[in-house]
Amino acid sequence: MIAKKKQTSRIEESFLDKGIKLTHQRKIIAKVITDSSDHPDANEVFIRANKIDNRISLATVYRTIKLFEENHVLNRIELGGKRARYEELTDSHHDHLIDIESGEIIEFVDEEIEELQKKVAKKLGYNLVDHKMELFGKKIKSN
Amino acid sequence: MIAKKKQTSRIEESFLDKGIKLTHQRKIIAKVITDSSDHPDANEVFIRANKIDNRISLATVYRTIKLFEENHVLNRIELGGKRARYEELTDSHHDHLIDIESGEIIEFVDEEIEELQKKVAKKLGYNLVDHKMELFGKKIKSN
């Protein structure tokens, strides 16, 4: 008989490995984030998690988000505004282009820019550890 | 006889042109920012302005900073942390490399990257209006 594979998400597995408790709340918050592709802020995560199960407080959302950040399963994006927004961290790095009219966030990857960034850092005497790049653009009307 | 040229800073001139009142406080805050090359935060601007003249409140610093931002003489830099930091906006655009060990901010310009950014935006159907790029690096030890 073939053993049934246990159903655990990427996030859950990574947590079990580290000996971090997989509480009910954390599973739901992880699911909400995994299922969201629109870069929600903390409050939005709270709302969505609550819709699934109302035993989740905003404080726990904040604590869990911080935990996820520290364990590199979550990435914080700051848009110059007030609240921070988040996205699941996957292997593929990407940057963001923000539509200044609608606020929509478009993800993109550009290897050439990444290479140049490394080169620039090196020229200044640094090894590039991380970077943040956001482009702000206005949609070109195609009449 | 040669007329004596009136002593006004870049910021002051730009304000006179727009009919914005040049108050005592605004002049001092403008001077503090012009004289600072270390990207101070609002509180630091407040401290430095106060050292020159203690008739300046933190509220006014915030109000003035916002005014300066709106008039494009000041640029806000967000470092992912809590407070925003500022720098005088000059004609020459530049980006920042942050030393992750010391917190030092190094300015740099790279035309090639700027060009690529425009190209990327266009490819996504956008005209690039603005951008923000911060590199985080670790100093290369030269033993």
Next chain:
DNA sequence: TTTCCTGCAAAGGGTTTGCACGTGT
């Protein structure tokens, strides 16, 4: 059982604002 996690509500830290007075033009 033991350790860690949670909800609640209160505190925190940066930034903004209402109000009455003060100041630039």
Next chain:
DNA sequence: ACACGTGCAAACCCTTTGCAGGAAA
């Protein structure tokens, strides 16, 4: 004179935290 700017302190908003009860391992 008039509109606009300022100081003060209270309000705001997002985020964090102390505490006592609750749940994962």
